[in-house]
Amino acid sequence: MTTGHTGTTGTTWRDRLAGPLADPAGEAGHADGHPPRMGFFTDTSICIGCKACEVACKEWNGVPDTGLDLLGSSYDNTGALGANSWRHVAFVEQRVPAERVELGMPGIGAPEQPQRAETDDAGVRWLMSSDVCKHCTHAACLDVCPTGSLFRTEFGTVVVQEDICNGCGYCVPACPYGVIERRESDGRAFKCTLCYDRLRDGLEPACAKACPTDSIQFGPLDELRERAERRVEQLHDRGVPEARLYGEDPDDGVGGDGAFFLLLDEPEVYGLPPDPVVTTRDLPAMWKHMGMAAVAAAAGALAAFLGGRR
Amino acid sequence: MSPRREQEMVPRAEFRSYYGRPILKQPAWKVPDVPGYLFLGGLAGSSAMLGALGGATGRPGLARASRLVAAGSAVASVGALIHDLGRPERFLNMLRVLKPTSPLSVGSWILAPFSGLASASAASELTGLLPRLGTAAGAASAGLGPAMCTYTAVLLADTAIPAWHEAHRELPFLFAGGALTSGAGAALIAAPAAEQGPARRIGLIGAGMELAAAYRMERGLGLVGEPYRQGRPGKLLRAGRALTAVGAGLSVLGRRSRAVSAIAGAAYLAAGLCTRFGVFEAGKASAADPKYVVIPQRERLAGAAEPVVIEQSGAALSRP
Ligand code: SF4
Ligand code: SF4
Numbered sequence: 001m002t003t004g005h006t007g008t009t010g011t012t013w014r015d016r017l018a019g020p021l022a023d024p025a026g027e028a029g030h031a032d033g034h035p036p037r038m039g040f041f042t043d044t045s046i047c048i049g050c051k052a053c054e055v056a057c058k059e060w061n062g063v064p065d066t067g068l069d070l071l072g073s074s075y076d077n078t079g080a081l082g083a084n085s086w087r088h089v090a091f092v093e094q095r096v097p098a099e100r101v102e103l104g105m106p107g108i109g110a111p112e113q114p115q116r117a118e119t120d121d122a123g124v125r126w127l128m129s130s131d132v133c134k135h136c137t138h139a140a141c142l143d144v145c146p147t148g149s150l151f152r153t154e155f156g157t158v159v160v161q162e163d164i165c166n167g168c169g170y171c172v173p174a175c176p177y178g179v180i181e182r183r184e185s186d187g188r189a190f191k192c193t194l195c196y197d198r199l200r201d202g203l204e205p206a207c208a209k210a211c212p213t214d215s216i217q218f219g220p221l222d223e224l225r226e227r228a229e230r231r232v233e234q235l236h237d238r239g240v241p242e243a244r245l246y247g248e249d250p251d252d253g254v255g256g257d258g259a260f261f262l263l264l265d266e267p268e269v270y271g272l273p274p275d276p277v278v279t280t281r282d283l284p285a286m287w288k289h290m291g292m293a294a295v296a297a298a299a300g301a302l303a304a305f306l307g308g309r310r
Numbered sequence: 311m312s313p314r315r316e317q318e319m320v321p322r323a324e325f326r327s328y329y330g331r332p333i334l335k336q337p338a339w340k341v342p343d344v345p346g347y348l349f350l351g352g353l354a355g356s357s358a359m360l361g362a363l364g365g366a367t368g369r370p371g372l373a374r375a376s377r378l379v380a381a382g383s384a385v386a387s388v389g390a391l392i393h394d395l396g397r398p399e400r401f402l403n404m405l406r407v408l409k410p411t412s413p414l415s416v417g418s419w420i421l422a423p424f425s426g427l428a429s430a431s432a433a434s435e436l437t438g439l440l441p442r443l444g445t446a447a448g449a450a451s452a453g454l455g456p457a458m459c460t461y462t463a464v465l466l467a468d469t470a471i472p473a474w475h476e477a478h479r480e481l482p483f484l485f486a487g488g489a490l491t492s493g494a495g496a497a498l499i500a501a502p503a504a505e506q507g508p509a510r511r512i513g514l515i516g517a518g519m520e521l522a523a524a525y526r527m528e529r530g531l532g533l534v535g536e537p538y539r540q541g542r543p544g545k546l547l548r549a550g551r552a553l554t555a556v557g558a559g560l561s562v563l564g565r566r567s568r569a570v571s572a573i574a575g576a577a578y579l580a581a582g583l584c585t586r587f588g589v590f591e592a593g594k595a596s597a598a599d600p601k602y603v604v605i606p607q608r609e610r611l612a613g614a615a616e617p618v619v620i621e622q623s624g625a626a627l628s629r630p
Contacts, residue, residue: 017411073329076329079331080331080332082335090328092328140469140470143409143411143412144411144412144413144414144468144469145409145412146404146407146409146412146414146415146418147400147403147404147406147407147415148406148407148409149403164400164403164406165396165397165400165403166395166396166397166398166400166401166403166404167395167396167397167400168394168395168396168404168414169337169338169339169394169395169396170412170414170465170469172335172336172337172338173334173335173336173337173469173470173471173474173593173597174468174469174470175334175335175470176334176470177333177334178332178333178334178335178470179335180335181335181338182338182396184338184396186396187395187396187397188396188397189396266326268325268326268327268328268333268600268604268608269326269327269328270328271327271328271329271331271333271600272333273333273334273603273604273607274604274607274608274611275607275608275610275611276470276607279467279468279469279470279475280411280468282467282468282475282478283411283413283464283468285478285479286413286464286467286468286478286482287464289463289478289479289481289482289483290457290460290461290463290464290482292482292483293459293460293463293482293483293485293486293519294456294457294459294460294482294486295456296483296486296519297355297356297359297455297456297459297460297486297487297489297490297516297519298359298455298456300490300512300515300516300519301356301359301360301363301455301490301512301515302363303511303515304508304509304511304512304515305363305364305367305508307511
């Protein structure tokens, strides 16, 4: 497949499939003057695992409950993101040396000086992280959706139009993060909408509104990225070298996430893929190989008829 | 590493995960709907080619049988696809847009006209009405035949499922070869003995393509090729290969016997089913275990930094 200019935006076929993309909403056809790209920055270093986000999301979006399931994985009884869980708080318990550092939780009064704190609950650290749909710059779910049900909003987010989805289920295995899922009681696919309805009314998403520590921050993606850079530097200065950003890099395999994270360990520890790639990056190669195989099949059939008399 | 010795790079099985839970969602597609859909699409595509070419080369019996098979399996393939939808009544939304980034959209735009044309050709064959139009429809469906044989490979490959995605170069050839053997199999059962020659040759060509692609998929993909070798999918794929070989062998050795040819045809068809179910199950297995996501991605991040090299042997590959 050749690389061809689209004419209107100057992006090429390949830019549309992978790589950095400054304005996904504009590329998807929203007129100039559309709102800036909005997203989430989830700073897991200040998450207290209260699950207010999970509850607020369910309440606002009318997401069905999944019953009470005790999974035996720390305080996580949600398990994973899915059709009925659009926020999922992961809990990881890790054995570490007793000496830990203050993460600078929001508090009242003057900011405390960073200090090494001796704790006596020797040797367990908690990692808590509220996961969500990444609203990828190059969203595989959207690319493969055959009905056009999944679409890019004017805010650059990725949303399912439930009146169009026919429940083909293609988006489910396409997502490199395992986010979107078919709701079996309903037949259609569901995931986080980044509260599209609230955004259009100028409100912030329900989870961000409910988060008591501001672990979930909502705003224009550019601002969030800057804020996140500063936060990582701050944590590094405070002696938390393991702090790192995940999904903020426009050069990554999905062109950067609209919802990105500050993590305190490797992504896979939280159930996130370490180096996700949008599957459609390789689609030109796939169509090419299909073309070659199709030609081979046709040639084989012709040869079989020409190559003998009986 | 010496390219001569058959070696495979297999990283250490150590990796971290969140309570061992899958990172990816398994496909929600139902069995047997979707593997059946894959099989029937290939059978329909190659049968359409056999039908048109048989008609054009003066083999009316082969043409008739293959046209009927093409129409029947195309319609059944559409049925399987609709049955698998969460909202079957919205099937027509598949044709709401044409998206080159969605193999299912492109596939629907191949499948819909194909089944119409193949059905028209079969209807004309059965009723004797409008023979010229029937022939033209059959020829047009044969034109779409090669695409019918292969688009389902892109459908599977264009996902995050490691065993499918990483096989995106081989799957189209596997499916094309399998489609040819399936079409040949149906003709070996249903076409008159005197007109089966091309079907035998198509079967041999398809078997060669299929076996070569299967070999590359199992050996060339490193860790993510593992699900193609192990467990239930491994068994299904081995059975598929054995049946393909049996079909090819019997189709040649038994060419004077109607009964042996029919057995060869049945073996080809069973092979096609086993292979599609095997590939489908292998993909599910690779989505269920986070190691197939984490280890290859870690390796990629490390710039393939010194993966452990293990001699290829059953023992080395079947790690716990
Ligand atoms: S994380 Fe998955 S569901 Fe969300 S936008 Fe990306 S591909 Fe789609
Ligand atoms: S299940 Fe719905 S949203 Fe997902 S790909 Fe199919 S039509 Fe699109």
